[in-house]
Amino acid sequence: MKVKCPTCQNEVEWKPENKYKPFCSERCRLIDLGEWASESHVIKGESFNQQLTPQIDEFSEDLPPADEDFFKH
Template sequence: MSQPPVVECPTCGAPVEWSAESTFRPFCSDRCKLIDLGAWASEEHKIPVSPDAEDELFSEDFEPRH
């Protein structure tokens, strides 16, 4: 049987075996998982979008801006 792949924890860089036994994968621990969650919650991490994307998504819900 082959070895499961090993990835780096996105928070601290520690090696993490990618298997069912790795409860917090891709993170090495609950602490690193919560640090990452906090970064998303405080908007340190963002998914890039064009400035007009939100206007296009909700354009039918609101009156047009002038």
């Protein structure tokens, strides 16, 4: 079976020997990784922090008030 490399669109044989699949080469794989790292590629949806905020707020409500002298030592 042949697929197109997500980076350069060259046809790539999808087989176990191809260690870079679905990419055609390490170069294309690294280009794709760099695009994810620089956030050029993103998956739409809530960020991880947006997902946690309601849980953190809910947890914080159950905590006792902070001791004012705690950090003065």
